Amino acid sequence: MNDEAACVLFDSGHRACGGCAAAMAARLILDAAGKDTIVVSSTGCMEVFSTPYPETAWNVPWIHSLFENNSAVASGIVASLAKQGRKEKVIALGGDGATFDIGILCLSGAFERGHDFTYICYDNEAYMNTGIQRSGATPYDASTTTSPAGSCSSGNPRPKKDLPAILAAHGAPYVATTSIAYPPDLKKKVEKAVRTPGPCYIQIHAPCCTGWGFEGEKSIAIGKLAIETGLFVLYEMENGVVTKVKKVVRKPVEEYLIEQKRFRHLFKPRRNDAEIAKIQAIADRNAEKFGIDIKLKK
Amino acid sequence: MLEIMEGSHAVAEAVGYCRPQVIAAYPITPQTHIVEALADMAANCRIDAEYITVESEFSALSACLGASAAGSRVYSATTSQGLALMFEVCFNCAGMRLPVVMSIVNRALGAPLSIWNDQQDSISLRDSGWLQLYAEDNQEATDLHYLAYRVAEDHRILLPAFVCFDGFILSHTYEPVDMLTQEQVDGFLPPFRPYQKLDAADPISFGLFASPDYYMEFRYAIDQAMNRARTVIPEAGKVFSEMFGRDYSGLVEEYRLDDADCAIVAMGSICGTVKDAIDDMRNVGKKVGLLKLRAFRPFPVNEVQKALKGVSTVAVLDKNISLGSKGAVALEVRDALYGTQIPVYDFIIALGGRDVRKKDIAAVVAHAEAGKGDTYYGLREEVLK
Numbered sequence: 201m202n203d204e205a206a207c208v209l210f211d212s213g214h215r216a217c218g219g220c221a222a223a224m225a226a227r228l229i230l231d232a233a234g235k236d237t238i239v240v241s242s243t244g245c246m247e248v249f250s251t252p253y254p255e256t257a258w259n260v261p262w263i264h265s266l267f268e269n270n271s272a273v274a275s276g277i278v279a280s281l282a283k284q285g286r287k288e289k290v291i292a293l294g295g296d297g298a299t300f301d302i303g304i305l306c307l308s309g310a311f312e313r314g315h316d317f318t319y320i321c322y323d324n325e326a327y328m329n330t331g332i333q334r335s336g337a338t339p340y341d342a343s344t345t346t347s348p349a350g351s352c353s354s355g356n357p358r359p360k361k362d363l364p365a366i367l368a369a370h371g372a373p374y375v376a377t378t379s380i381a382y383p384p385d386l387k388k389k390v391e392k393a394v395r396t397p398g399p400c401y402i403q404i405h406a407p408c409c410t411g412w413g414f415e416g417e418k419s420i421a422i423g424k425l426a427i428e429t430g431l432f433v434l435y436e437m438e439n440g441v442v443t444k445v446k447k448v449v450r451k452p453v454e455e456y457l458i459e460q461k462r463f464r465h466l467f468k469p470r471r472n473d474a475e476i477a478k479i480q481a482i483a484d485r486n487a488e489k490f491g492i493d494i495k496l497k498k
Numbered sequence: 499m500l501e502i503m504e505g506s507h508a509v510a511e512a513v514g515y516c517r518p519q520v521i522a523a524y525p526i527t528p529q530t531h532i533v534e535a536l537a538d539m540a541a542n543c544r545i546d547a548e549y550i551t552v553e554s555e556f557s558a559l560s561a562c563l564g565a566s567a568a569g570s571r572v573y574s575a576t577t578s579q580g581l582a583l584m585f586e587v588c589f590n591c592a593g594m595r596l597p598v599v600m601s602i603v604n605r606a607l608g609a610p611l612s613i614w615n616d617q618q619d620s621i622s623l624r625d626s627g628w629l630q631l632y633a634e635d636n637q638e639a640t641d642l643h644y645l646a647y648r649v650a651e652d653h654r655i656l657l658p659a660f661v662c663f664d665g666f667i668l669s670h671t672y673e674p675v676d677m678l679t680q681e682q683v684d685g686f687l688p689p690f691r692p693y694q695k696l697d698a699a700d701p702i703s704f705g706l707f708a709s710p711d712y713y714m715e716f717r718y719a720i721d722q723a724m725n726r727a728r729t730v731i732p733e734a735g736k737v738f739s740e741m742f743g744r745d746y747s748g749l750v751e752e753y754r755l756d757d758a759d760c761a762i763v764a765m766g767s768i769c770g771t772v773k774d775a776i777d778d779m780r781n782v783g784k785k786v787g788l789l790k791l792r793a794f795r796p797f798p799v800n801e802v803q804k805a806l807k808g809v810s811t812v813a814v815l816d817k818n819i820s821l822g823s824k825g826a827v828a829l830e831v832r833d834a835l836y837g838t839q840i841p842v843y844d845f846i847i848a849l850g851g852r853d854v855r856k857k858d859i860a861a862v863v864a865h866a867e868a869g870k871g872d873t874y875y876g877l878r879e880e881v882l883k
Contacts, residue, residue, distance in 0.1 A: 236698045240564065253712050256703035261696040263567050264705035265560060265590050272557035276520060276564030276572070277696065279548035283519045283570055288698045306560065309553030 209235060214257040215249040219416020221380040221406035221423065222246045222295070222322045226257075228383055229291065229320060232390035235260055237289045238281075240274045242298035243267035245329040246322065261288075268303040270294050271310035271319060278315045289394045290317040296337035297327040299403075300361050311370040311399045318393040318400045321363070324408035332411040336361040339431065340482060341475055342462045344411075349465035354475050359482060367401040368440045374398075375437040379405040381423030385434060385446070392436075405432045413461020425456040430483035433490045447494045450487060453480045500676050505636040505668040506531030508675040509575075509601055509661075512640035514545045515683040516599075516647050518573035519690075520565035522550040522558045526580040527613045528665040529603040533575055547573075555580035559587040559598070566596040567704050569695035571647070574598070577665060578605035581619045585626075591658040592627025592720055594705055595693070597650035598658040599643065600628075604766065604817075605665040606850040614851020615665040617766060617817040621794070621826045627720045629659040629727055630795040632765040636673040638746075639663040641738065642792075644678070645746055648687050648734045654726050656693055664767040666851070678742065686741055724796045731793060749798035751790040752805055754780060758787030760863050761806055763831050764815040765791045768847075768854055772815070775859035786863055791827065802834040812842040813866035819846045824872065843871020852876060 209230035216223035222245055230237065241247045241264045250257040251264065265273045274292040281288055292310075294303060299321040307319060326344045327333040334347040338356045343349040347356040368375045374396040376389040386404060393400035407422040409415065414422055426432040427446065431453060434446035454476060457463040466472045466479075487493050503511070510532045521540070523533040540549040548565075552558045555576050562572040576584065581602060591598050602620045606612040620630055631646060633639035639661065646659040663669065678686075694702060708716060728749065735746030753773050755761060762772050769790045779786045789805045791798065806812055812835070816825020823829065828844030835842060843866040848854045854876075862875055 235701075238568070238696050238698065248707055251703055251706040253706040253708045256706060258703050259701055261698055261701045262703045263564070263696060264703075264707075265563055265594070266586055269556065269560035269563075269587065272552065272560035273564035273567075275550055275552070275557070276522060276561035276566075277568045279520045279522075279550055279561070280565035280568035280570035280572075283546075283548050284568075305554060306557050309557055312553070313550070 209259045211257045211259055213255070215252065216245070217410050217416060219409045219419045221408065221419045222324060223249070224380050225322045225386070225404045225406050226250070228386050229390050230260060232387035233289055233291060233394050236287065237291055237394070238263070238277055240270045240277065240290065240292045242270040242294035242303060244295040244298055246293065246295065248329060267298055269306050270298065271303060271306040274317045275310045275313065275315050278317050291394065292317060292319045294321055295328070296321055296323045296325060297335040300336035300363050308370065311367055311372055314398055316397050316399070318390070318402065320390070320402045320404060322404050322406040324406045324411060326411050328408050328411045337363070341466065341479060343465055344462065354465060354472065355462070364401065364403055364437065368437045370399070371440070372399050372401055373439055374400040377403045377405070377432070377434055379423045379427055379432065379434060380407070381420045381427065382434065389436065411462070413464070414459055418459065422456070422459055425451065425459065429453045429456045430487045430492055431456060431479070433486050433492055435490055442490065445490045445492055447492050449494050449496060450483070450492070453483050500674040502672050503636065503675045503677070504531065504670060504672050505639055505663065506670065507535050508636050508640045508677065509643065509663070510535035510539070511677055512643045513573055513601070514539050515678060515680050516573070516643060516687060517571065518545070518547050519570035520548045520550065520562065520572045521574065522552050522561035522565070522572070523574045524552055524555045524558045524576070524580060526555070526577055528605060528669045529575050529577045529580070529601070531669065532601060532603070555583045556587060559584040559591065559600070562598045563587060563591050563594070563596055566598050567594065567696050569692045569697070571690035572598050573600070575601035575603065577603040578607055578619045581623065582607060585623070588623050588626040588628060593716065595656040596658060597656055599646045599650055600658070600660055601643070602660045602662040603665045603669045604662050612850040615667050616849045616851070617662065618819070618849070620660050620662045621818040623660070624795055624826060627657060627724070628795065629657055629793070631659065631661050631793055632791065633661065633663040633668065634767060634769040634790060636668055636671070636675050637744070639668055640675055640677065641744060641746060644683055644687055645731070645734055645738060649727060649731050651690055652730055653693055655723050655730055657720065657723050657727065662766065667767045682742065686738060727796050728798065746792070748801065749793040750801040750805060751792060753788040753790065755787030755789060755805060757785055758809055759785040760811040760813060760867055761787050761789050761809040762813050762815060762859070762863065763789045763791065763827060765794060765827065766817065768815055768817065771854055771856060772859050775856040778856060779860060779863065784863070794827070797830050799834045802831060806835060806840060809840060811866050812840055813862050813871065814842060814844050815847050815862065816844055817848050819849065841869070845871060846874040847876060
């Protein structure tokens with residue numbers, strides 16, 4: 201395409217579900233990062249829906265190797281570019297399974313070595329490509345196909361792993377969380393990450409209509425509710441210190457939970473007040489830890 | 499000029515002369531001396547390479563994959579468990595047609611843990627799409643690296659390559675090596691010219707997923723490249739021999755095979771012992787010869803058929819075992835000789851570093867000539883009890 205302004209770096213025609221937040225994330229990421237970007241994708245939904253041979257949605261150089269090695273592949277690319285004196289930015293992209301679980305060895309190694317790249321996790325809180333299995337990013341009580349709610353289970357028994365803190369502890373100069381529901385915030389943070397020398401990490405909360413159980417047109421609304429209830433916090437950490445937090449007038453977690461089939465067991469066949477209270481307590485702890493509450497004047 | 503060098507250091511020197519731009523490697527015995535030597539060369543600006551100290555072999559090869567796709571000549575080295583950890587990435591490099599060159603310092607696979615030599619590690623990757631070359635001595639181990647880069651990066655091939663040489667037996671042994679100069683290597687090995695690369699000026703996608711409508715054709719294309727390597731390796735070997743006098747123009751090498759009744763087939767350092775044993779047997783009138791396999795992938799079917807045409811017995815020495823079947827080399831040799839009446843006897847030998855002496859080779863020949871084989875040689879019965 202000759203007209204740069206008209207060039208969509210992540211193109212239409214891919215096979216994502218209607219309302220897929222990961223697809224929206226890909227487009228916003230490249231809008232922010234620009235055409236001089238090499239993308240390394242891990243195996244997962246985004247890789248599969250965007251590159252069925254002989255087609256590709258990517259109008260930037262793009263490579264997929266394996267599920268768990270995008271950080272290591274990115275390390276090699278960064279080294280190669282440095283040797284060639286090339287200036288392209290390198291972004292490694294992975295879902296939460298690739299990032300939190302199977303790829304954490306490569307991720308940790310690449311961050312410890314200090315390669316100049318940005319790792320972006322699109323966090324839809326389970327293994328969606330293989331059919332909604334729990335990951336280390338799945339929230340407490342979410343029902344997935346490997347943490348199903350049942351007569352003696354209320355879904356996923358563990359809270360979400362705090363990966364941003366783990367990567368900040370590696371000495372990453374810039375770590376941020378953002379959400380597909382806040383596109384300007386997302387783009388601003390991606391721009392900052394790719395500008396910042398050294399390994400940077402961005403975690404994008406990306407609601408999955410298929411995996412979480414809601415209609416595709418609600419992806420943005422659900423994403424907003426995650427932030428507004430305090431169950432997902434938008435913040436930036438620079439050199440290990442939280443420097444910016446999105447404040448909200450908090451809503452009860454119930455408003456978020458009740459919209460999604462993965463939490464349906466907390467309301468049907470009968471309401472489970474004890475479990476809902478535990479999830480509210482997670483939001484309350486987040487609010488206290490990050491100071492997200494806007495106090496309304498009476 | 500001949501220099502007395504440790505195998506690992508000779509290989510590291512040779513690799514340095516190949517001008518790799520990105521090196522990623524992880525320490526593991528008995529490979530470590532190579533990457534230590536390269537790190538030292540990088541630290542003293544004797545090589546102009548980015549040296550990535552990865553956190554695992556899995557990441558070593560993954561980083562090489564990325565750097566190769568971005569347009570750099572890359573190098574790694576590993577062995578045994580490290581190669582096993584790379585399994586997934588090995589298939590990926592070949593599938594993506596990235597000409598990574600990697601030294602495999604052959605070592606047994608656990609359990610039980612063994613740091614000593616056999617060839618189970620590289621043999622177990624025989625189906626991964628990598629070229630596999632095996633060296634008999636340290637001279638050949640160094641020279642095969644120049645050859646491997648030239649062949650792997652040839653646009654008719656574009657496949658990754660293992661240069662295999664036996665752990666400790668070669669890697670830690672001092673031998674005289676005729677080391678080429680930088681100018682000589684530059685004359686043989688042109689700079690890396692990637693067929694395609696990750697480049698913002700010309701964006702392409704690498705590593706797409708293929709539906710059943712496309713997958714088989716990709717596999718076929720790799721296999722076709724392997725077939726072309728049957729002529730491209732000897733072609734490069736011939737150029738090498740014309741330039742430097744050492745002949746690598748064959749995928750196989752014969753030793754006193756012309757009039758032999760019994761042929762031994764082997765790969766790697768054991769060939770040296772076999773040659774000495776053959777000389778002894780020849781001195782007492784036994785017509786024994788050696789067919790040494792330099793390439794295992796691609797497997798030199800025609801060369802094996804031609805070389806073994808006139809013999810009456812074949813004894814294959816396998817430093818590996820495909821458990822539940824036979825040694826991998828014997829299976830290939832038997833396949834190559836299918837339809838002939840030549841009996842092929844398999845001997846599983848020297849697993850986990852068990853020493854092989856000239857008298858063992860003579861014993862193997864005696865077994866084969868008596869029509870016995872398809873067995874482990876040198877089992878300690880008292881341990882089995």
